[in-house]
Amino acid sequence: MKNFMMGVMMFLTCTTTSMAQGFKEPEYIGQVSLVQSANSQVILEKEEAEMKTKTSGFGYIPIPGSSLLDKGKTFLRVKGESSPNKVAKGKVQFVVRVKDHNEDPKTTIGVFQFEAKKKERRFMLAEVGVLSGLKATTSFNTVAYEVEKFGESSFLVTISDAAPGEYGVTTTDFGHISTFSVK
Template sequence: MNKILLSACLLVASFVNAQEVSEPEFVGETILLKIDNTTTPLEKELTQNRTVASTGLLLSGIGKVRSQVQIEGCCAEVKIGKNDDVKFIIRAVDNNTDPLSIIKVFKFEQKKKYRRAEMSATSNFGSSKSNNLDYISFSGKKYGESSYLIKLNSSELEPGEYGITISNPNSLDQKQTVISTFAVK
C-alpha cells in the first residue's frame, strides 16, 4: 500500500513540474517564477517624473539638474531573498528583440513615502549624462510566443527596492512608464 501511495505522489509531483507556466496576460506584465514553478505577479506602478535642481545650482549657479522617476509608497509587496534564484517571465509585444535592449532592471533610492531613480543629470557647464539608472545585469531567453524568461545576477542584488521596465521597440509613441516592482530582503 505504501509503495502505491509513494508512486502516486511521485507521478503527481512529476506532472506538476512538467506543466509549463503560462505567459502573463498583457504586454508589460511581469511574473516572478519561483523555484517550485509557482508564480507571483509583480505590482505595476505608474511613475511621476520629477526635475530637481541641486542646492549648489540654486545658491551659486553651479550645480546639476536631475531628471528622476518616482513611485509613491515605500515598499513593494513582492519580496525575495538575497540568495534566491531570481527568474521573471516578462510579456513583450513579441520576443524577436534582444531582451537587453528593451528590458531594464534597476534599483531605487528608497525613502519612507516614495521610491526614486535618477534618469539623467545635466550640469550648467553643458555636460549631460543620461541613462543613470542603477542597472542590474541579467540573462534572457525567449519564452512562449511573446515573452522572455530573464534570470538576474543574484551577486548584484543587495537588500532594497527594485523596478523592471519594458519598452516597445516597434513603437515611437511610448505610453506612460509602468514599472513592475519587487524588493530584496
C-alpha cells in the same frame, strides 16, 4: 516509421518539459510574472511612477552668473517605502511579456535598483550641470541579468544573485513599473 516515432518522442519530451516547468507567459504585453517555484508564479503589481526634476537652486539667486552653478537631476519616482511584492535574496526569475521576440531584450527590458527613501523609491535618470560643459550624464544602473526566449512572446529573465533592496522592471511604459523588494 522511424522518423514518425522520433517526431512523436520529441513532441512528448517538449510537452512534458513545458508542463514540468509549471509556469506560463503573462496574459498581456508589459506584464511581469515572478517565478516563485517550479510550478508557481505571481503577476507583479504595477505601481505608478512619475519623473521629477530637482535643481540645486543657484539659478534663483539674483546674482549675474549664479545660474552657471545650477545643477539638475531627473528621477523616476515611485511613492511608498517598499514594494508590495517580496522576494528572498539570491536567484530571482521572472517572465516578461513583450510584443515579440524580434527585439533585443536588453533594450526592451529594463531592470534597475531604486534608491529607497522614507516615503518614496527613486532611480536617477539624468544629471545635468552647466559648468560641466552642458554635459548630461545618464546613469542607468541596470542590474545584471541573463535572458532567454520563453513561450511565444516572452522572455525569462534571471538575476543570479539579487542583493537586498528595491527593484523595478519596465518594458516600454515608464509611467507604470512592476516592482519587487528583495529581503
